[in-house]
Amino acid sequence: MSIQQQFEEAAVKSKSLTSKPSNEVLLKIYALYKQATQGDVKGDKPGFFDMVGQAKYKAWEDLKGETTENAQQKYIDLINSLA
Numbered sequence: 001m002s003i004q005q006q007f008e009e010a011a012v013k014s015k016s017l018t019s020k021p022s023n024e025v026l027l028k029i030y031a032l033y034k035q036a037t038q039g040d041v042k043g044d045k046p047g048f049f050d051m052v053g054q055a056k057y058k059a060w061e062d063l064k065g066e067t068t069e070n071a072q073q074k075y076i077d078l079i080n081s082l083a
Contacts, residue, residue: 003072004035006076007075007076010080011075013079014043028059029079032061035066035068040055041060045057
């Protein structure tokens, strides 16, 4: 199975985890998914009062330069560790 197929399978699996991960883990899942599907962070940083948006932006920004394949593999590993 290709890494792309494993990634897509993990994305489906992420929607049916038996327990809700911590906010920190949810941010990591979000950031890895965005890096794997869209590459480096794009757009303006959310405003000061958008705390959730800022946290998401920062988590994604921290992965800047990560290749698609590495982000996909880390996403797969993380989802599989939670399942």
